[in-house]
Amino acid sequence: EPEVTQTPSHQVTQMGQEVILRCVPISNHLYFYWYRQILGQKVEFLVSFYNNEISEKSEIFDDQFSVERPDGSNFTLKIRSTKLEDSAMYFCASSGGEISPGELFFGEGSRLTVL
Amino acid sequence: RKEVEQDPGPFNVPEGATVAFNCTYSNSASQSFFWYRQDCRKEPKLLMSVYSSGNEDGRFTAQLNRASQYISLLIRDSKLSDSATYLCVVNGMDSSYKLIFGSGTRLLVRP
Numbered sequence: 001e002p003e004v005t006q007t008p009s010h011q012v013t014q015m016g017q018e019v020i021l022r023c024v025p026i027s028n029h030l031y032f033y034w035y036r037q038i039l040g041q042k043v044e045f046l047v048s049f050y051n052n053e054i055s056e057k058s059e060i061f062d063d064q065f066s067v068e069r070p071d072g073s074n075f076t077l078k079i080r081s082t083k084l085e086d087s088a089m090y091f092c093a094s095s096g097g098e099i100s101p102g103e104l105f106f107g108e109g110s111r112l113t114v115l
Numbered sequence: 116r117k118e119v120e121q122d123p124g125p126f127n128v129p130e131g132a133t134v135a136f137n138c139t140y141s142n143s144a145s146q147s148f149f150w151y152r153q154d155c156r157k158e159p160k161l162l163m164s165v166y167s168s169g170n171e172d173g174r175f176t177a178q179l180n181r182a183s184q185y186i187s188l189l190i191r192d193s194k195l196s197d198s199a200t201y202l203c204v205v206n207g208m209d210s211s212y213k214l215i216f217g218s219g220t221r222l223l224v225r226p
Contacts, residue, residue, distance in 0.1 A: 031212060033212075035216075041218070042202075042216050042217065042218040042219065043153075043159060043202065043216040044216070045207065045213050045214060045215065045216075048212045048213060050212070055212055056207075056212055056213050058213075089156075091158055091159070103161050103164075104161070104214065106158035106159055106160070107158060108157070108158050109157075109158050
C-alpha cells in the first residue's frame with residue numbers, strides 16, 4: 001500500500017538552529033500539506049501546496065517557515081531559526097484528487113525537540 | 116466559539132458497549148466532514164467521511180446535521196482495539212484544502 005514517508009523520525013536541535021523536515025508524498029498525489037501537533041494539543045494546519053506553490057497557509061506559518069518541492073518527489077519543511085515553541089510532531093500529508101483534495105494520507109510524523 | 120469543538124472525554128466503556136461522540140463546528144459554509152482516529156503518538160488516520168444523509172461502515176455510523184452544525188459518531192459493539200482518540204475534522208473556512216481538527220475525544224475500551 002502506498003504511503004507517505006517522513007524523515008527524520010526524531011530531531012533534537014538547539015534554539016536558533018535551522019531544521020529541514022523531509023517528506024515523500026504518495027507518488028501520484030497532487031496536494032501536499034504540513035500539519036503540526038504540540039504534545040497534548042490538537043492537530044494544526046500549517047500549509048498546503050499545489051502545482052508547485054503554496055495554496056494556503058495558517059497564521060502559524062510565518063516567515064520562519066518555508067516549504068519546497070525541490071525534485072518532484074520530496075516535499076520539505078524548513079524552519080529557519082527554531083524556537084522552543086516549535087517543539088512538536090510535524091505531520092506531512094498528501095491527497096490525490098484532481099477535482100477536490102479527497103482523503104488526506106498522513107506520514108508517521110517527525111518529532112522535533114528544540115532545546 | 117472554537118472552529119471544531121469536541122468533548123475531550125475520556126469515555127471509559129466495557130467491551131461490547133455502544134458509545135457516541137459529538138462534535139460541533141462553527142463555519143456554516145464547511146462542505147467536507149470526517150472522523151479520523153489517532154492512536155497515542157501516531158499519525159491521524161481516516162476512519163470515515165461523513166455524508167449529509169448519514170453513513171455506516173460496519174460498527175461505525177456517522178451523522179451530520181447541517182442546520183445544527185453538528186456531527187456524530189456512533190460505535191457499536193466496542194472492541195479493545197477501538198481505544199484511541201477520535202478526531203472530528205471539517206474543511207476550513209477559506210477553501211476545501213485546509214482541514215480543521217477538533218481536539219479529539221479519547222475512548223478507552225476495557226475488558
